[in-house]
Amino acid sequence: MAKSPKKAPARKTATKKAPAKKQTATTNPESEEFALRNLQKALEAKRHYDASDEELMEFYEQMLLIRRFEERAGQLYGLGLIGGFCHLYIGQEAVAVGLQSALDGDKDSVITGYRDHGHMLAYGIDPKVIMAELTGRQAGISKGKGGSMHMFSTEHKFYGGHGIVGAQVALGGGLALAHQYNEDGGLCLAYFGDGAANQGQVYETFNMAALWNLPIVFVVENNGYAMGTAVKRSSAETEFYRRGTAFRIPGMDVNGMDVLEVRAAAEIAMDYVRQGGGPVLMELNTYRYRGHSMSDPAKYRSREEVQDVREKSDPIEGAKKVLLERGVSEDKLKEIDKAIKARVAEAADFAESSPEPAPSELYTDVLVGEY
Amino acid sequence: MSGSQTKKKPQQGADGERRLNMIEAINDALDVMMERDENVVVFGEDAGYFGGVFRCTAGLQEKYGKSRAFDAPISECGIMGVAVGMGAYGLRPVPEIQFADYIYPGYDQIVSEAARLRYRSAGEFTSPITIRSPYGGGIFGGQTHSQSPEALFTHISGVKTVIPSTPHDAKGLLIAAIEDNDPVLFFEPKRIYNGPFEGYYDKPAAAWRSHPDSATPEGYYRIELGKANVVREGEALTVLAYGTMVHVAKKVCEEKGVDAEVIDLRSLVPLDIDTIEASVEKTGKCLIVHEASRTSGFGAELSALVQERCFYHLEAPIERVTGFDTPYPHSLEWAYFPGPVRIGQAIDRLLQE
Numbered sequence: 161m162a163k164s165p166k167k168a169p170a171r172k173t174a175t176k177k178a179p180a181k182k183q184t185a186t187t188n189p190e191s192e193e194f195a196l197r198n199l200q201k202a203l204e205a206k207r208h209y210d211a212s213d214e215e216l217m218e219f220y221e222q223m224l225l226i227r228r229f230e231e232r233a234g235q236l237y238g239l240g241l242i243g244g245f246c247h248l249y250i251g252q253e254a255v256a257v258g259l260q261s262a263l264d265g266d267k268d269s270v271i272t273g274y275r276d277h278g279h280m281l282a283y284g285i286d287p288k289v290i291m292a293e294l295t296g297r298q299a300g301i302s303k304g305k306g307g308s309m310h311m312f313s314t315e316h317k318f319y320g321g322h323g324i325v326g327a328q329v330a331l332g333g334g335l336a337l338a339h340q341y342n343e344d345g346g347l348c349l350a351y352f353g354d355g356a357a358n359q360g361q362v363y364e365t366f367n368m369a370a371l372w373n374l375p376i377v378f379v380v381e382n383n384g385y386a387m388g389t390a391v392k393r394s395s396a397e398t399e400f401y402r403r404g405t406a407f408r409i410p411g412m413d414v415n416g417m418d419v420l421e422v423r424a425a426a427e428i429a430m431d432y433v434r435q436g437g438g439p440v441l442m443e444l445n446t447y448r449y450r451g452h453s454m455s456d457p458a459k460y461r462s463r464e465e466v467q468d469v470r471e472k473s474d475p476i477e478g479a480k481k482v483l484l485e486r487g488v489s490e491d492k493l494k495e496i497d498k499a500i501k502a503r504v505a506e507a508a509d510f511a512e513s514s515p516e517p518a519p520s521e522l523y524t525d526v527l528v529g530e531y
Numbered sequence: 532m533s534g535s536q537t538k539k540k541p542q543q544g545a546d547g548e549r550r551l552n553m554i555e556a557i558n559d560a561l562d563v564m565m566e567r568d569e570n571v572v573v574f575g576e577d578a579g580y581f582g583g584v585f586r587c588t589a590g591l592q593e594k595y596g597k598s599r600a601f602d603a604p605i606s607e608c609g610i611m612g613v614a615v616g617m618g619a620y621g622l623r624p625v626p627e628i629q630f631a632d633y634i635y636p637g638y639d640q641i642v643s644e645a646a647r648l649r650y651r652s653a654g655e656f657t658s659p660i661t662i663r664s665p666y667g668g669g670i671f672g673g674q675t676h677s678q679s680p681e682a683l684f685t686h687i688s689g690v691k692t693v694i695p696s697t698p699h700d701a702k703g704l705l706i707a708a709i710e711d712n713d714p715v716l717f718f719e720p721k722r723i724y725n726g727p728f729e730g731y732y733d734k735p736a737a738a739w740r741s742h743p744d745s746a747t748p749e750g751y752y753r754i755e756l757g758k759a760n761v762v763r764e765g766e767a768l769t770v771l772a773y774g775t776m777v778h779v780a781k782k783v784c785e786e787k788g789v790d791a792e793v794i795d796l797r798s799l800v801p802l803d804i805d806t807i808e809a810s811v812e813k814t815g816k817c818l819i820v821h822e823a824s825r826t827s828g829f830g831a832e833l834s835a836l837v838q839e840r841c842f843y844h845l846e847a848p849i850e851r852v853t854g855f856d857t858p859y860p861h862s863l864e865w866a867y868f869p870g871p872v873r874i875g876q877a878i879d880r881l882l883q884e
Contacts, residue, residue, distance in 0.1 A: 243864075244671025244672050244673060245671070245672060245673065245676060274675075296861050297862070304862035305860055305861055305862065306674075308673075309673060309675065310674065322675075323632075323675025325633070355605040358604030358605050358606045359606055359607075360609060360636070386576070386577075386604075386605055387576065387577050387629075388580075388581035388584065389576070389579075393579070393580055393602045394576075394602055394603070394604040394605070456584075460581050517863060519863060519866045521863065522863045522866050522867060523857060526858070
């Protein structure tokens with residue numbers, strides 16, 4: 161570092177100095193054990209966010225937009241309009257929507273891996289420019305040069321969209337350091353998967369983030385499979401929220417299929433970070449319905465397993481149920497679905513009809529200048 | 532063939548020969564070596580239970596058990612480090628890096644440990660490791676699933692770099708690589724896993740079955756590292772290529788009716804410089820084709836060697852047709868790819884001299 165982080169704020173709880181080893185961990189608020197678990201306790205005390213009817217409707221619409229967008233992307237892939245790699249977010253919608261709805265849009269930054277369409281849509285980024293990026297067109301958000309895995313938005317402080325598994329986590333540490341250095345009050349939300357959680361650089365980042373007290377929320381989106389390998393086949397500790405313990409990073413175990421729980425957890429985590437508590441590690445337990453990518457037939461799991469999650473824990477159906485209980489009519493929901501389908505169809509038309517980038521674009525943006 | 536794939540009968544050509552695609556041939560080589568040598572151990576991301584994202588390790592866990600064919604977490608640095616330790620203790624690890632684009636976290640272990648262990652222990656310890664990795668583009672993988680990083684390894688003393696272009700060669704070279712007592716980077720051109728690609732992305736893909744070099748004998752055979760293959764003889768110019776580009780270059784020469792000699796290098800380190808030298812001395816003209824970007828690519832080394840050794844035989848400046856000095860683009864993939872048009876133009880320039 162060229163310069164030490166300025167004014168590292170004091171931790172809320174005294175976790176770093178002289179841990180009182182002989183006291184009972186679970187009852188003594190001064191103990192390390194307690195500090196590592198107190199966020200989880202706060203979540204257990206109140207698992208659901210009190211969403212207003214409008215907020216809940218907004219979550220529902222955002223999740224549905226992601227679902228319909230991804231379904232359409234899958235179709236375009238099948239038609240050959242999207243080439244190469246395409247990782248769908250279907251099933252995981254509540255994670256991006258619940259977490260990102262809690263962000264301070266002016267201050268906070270987000271970074272994620274290659275399964276990034278949902279995070280961009282959760283920001284309210286126009287589906288047209290996302291779909292056009294998938295089809296590799298000039299009008300795409302990265303001018304067609306990035307593709308599905310590599311998308312960015314400076315306007316929304318969205319730092320990508322990264323194709324190398326786990327590499328974005330360390331970048332997230334850098335974003336958080338910049339928030340701290342600039343004293344802008346922002347935090348970084350750094351997503352990665354259960355597979356990426358085994359990359360060494362993730363732990364290098366954990367150490368630095370805790371050491372420098374960085375404002376960062378690490379989010380493991382645990383969808384059960386690292387590409388074709390189930391969590392238990394590749395991970396010694398499959399309770400990912402515990403993996404910050406060695407770095408004194410408090411962990412939270414969250415149901416990622418329930419948008420209201422995700423949002424509640426997000427508020428607890430972000431409050432803690434904003435008050436100078438340093439990094440938090442959230443594990444969002446979720447599930448992807450589709451293969452790892454479009455070329456994955458998903459033979460490593462049974463259809464029944466997928467069907468079971470769809471039937472019992474679908475995040476959109478869950479939100480729909482609450483809306484209906486609150487008196488929203490079936491007709492209203494159908495209307496919303498129709499409007500979202502139209503929006504997605506418009507995005508798909510746009511993505512199909514926009515021109516491809518000119519060959520001269522091959523040499524632009526390699527360096528700032530040309531040589 | 533092994534495990535679940537043994538149930539599938541190998542394809543047979545019209546001539547009754549056993550025909551495999553490159554994936555099956557690689558699987559076959561691993562099977563042969565695991566059968567012959569219990570020190571051969573295969574592992575990598577998705578490589579055990581699932582059999583690899585490209586299916587190259589399919590059936591091996593079933594046949595040889597979890598101790599010899601197993602899953603690794605997504606930890607390329609750790610995978611490579613563990614392989615170095617295994618190798619130093621006498622095993623013969625064959626780790627898979629799922630895409631060559633993912634190799635960089637393991638680069639330190641390959642360069643500083645695997646490649647250098649023998650030298651710094653004065654030959655006491657070795658790294659008999661074969662690092663298999665699918666590489667190259669042509670599959671719309673964008674910048675993180677398409678790269679050709681071979682020159683990053685040819686630059687490193689103490690490690691060999693091998694790139695097959697056919698199922699027949701893939702099997703024989705992989706067996707030789709596994710038996711080699713030094714670390715070998717074995718880059719598998721993923722665009723030609725299922726069939727030879729001649730550069731026309733808009734035409735239907737061919738299958739290996741109809742290609743003569745899909746004939747892959749059963750059992751053990753080796754193709755020595757450092758022996759190039761002259762895939763087309765000619766007098767008018769020499770074309771040096773490897774991997775996917777062998778097929779593209781050969782097709783262009785056939786279409787243009789050019790009397791070109793096309794050499795498939797097969798291994799870059801060790802390099803069969805004698806075959807190259809003899810050819811260029813005969814033709815007086817040299818074209819180098821590779822998919823990796825141009826500056827400091829392996830073509831630069833080839834060009835320097837040809838110039839040093841054949842200067843007085845050269846009748847024209849050496850030509851290079853390569854990827855551009857840009858990241859591998861998503862939507863402009865075929866503008867980047869050194870395809871038939873650019874190769875044809877380079878041949879025209881050489882023949883006009």
